[in-house]
Amino acid sequence: xxxxxxxxxxxxxxxxxxxxxxxxxxxxxxxxxxxxxxxxxxxxxxxxxxxxxxxxxxxxxxxxxxxxxxxxxxxxxxxxxxxxxxxxxxxxxxxxxxxxxxxxxxxxxxxx
Numbered sequence: 001x002x003x004x005x006x007x008x009x010x011x012x013x014x015x016x017x018x019x020x021x022x023x024x025x026x027x028x029x030x031x032x033x034x035x036x037x038x039x040x041x042x043x044x045x046x047x048x049x050x051x052x053x054x055x056x057x058x059x060x061x062x063x064x065x066x067x068x069x070x071x072x073x074x075x076x077x078x079x080x081x082x083x084x085x086x087x088x089x090x091x092x093x094x095x096x097x098x099x100x101x102x103x104x105x106x107x108x109x110x111x112x
Contacts, residue, residue: 001084003028003041006099008067010088011043013080023088025069027102029079041087044106045078057105061098068092075102077109 003009007028012021030042046069047053050060053074064073068091075098094102106112 001087001090003030003035003084003087003090004093005029005031006094006102008046008069008091008094009041009043010091011082012086012088013082021086025073025091026080027075027094029102029106040081040083043080043082044102045076045080046073047076048073050074057109059098059101059105061094063095063098066092067094067098075105077105079106079109 005028008025009028010023011026013024025046026043027046028041029044034042048071050072053060053076055076057077059075061067061069061073061075
């Protein structure tokens, strides 16, 4: 399965104690070049808890439905790496305006 930057996927996140997993949406942040050299995906968190997305780097997606999401969704600058086998399925792709906002917040969060 090929993965693209800005793509929204549903992933099985293991809980900290590794006793269970829960499927959650995430956006792929790693590039095609990265995927050529590294096995894992770099993902950022997405949440349907938009009321809780109050941080200065949080962003409520404007085009969440066209990205394949079922509910209003926010980006949180929580970055993880996971192996591709944890992807349940691909949902869609962020719109250009949402992806631009996510990229801007990632740059601020990572001081790039």
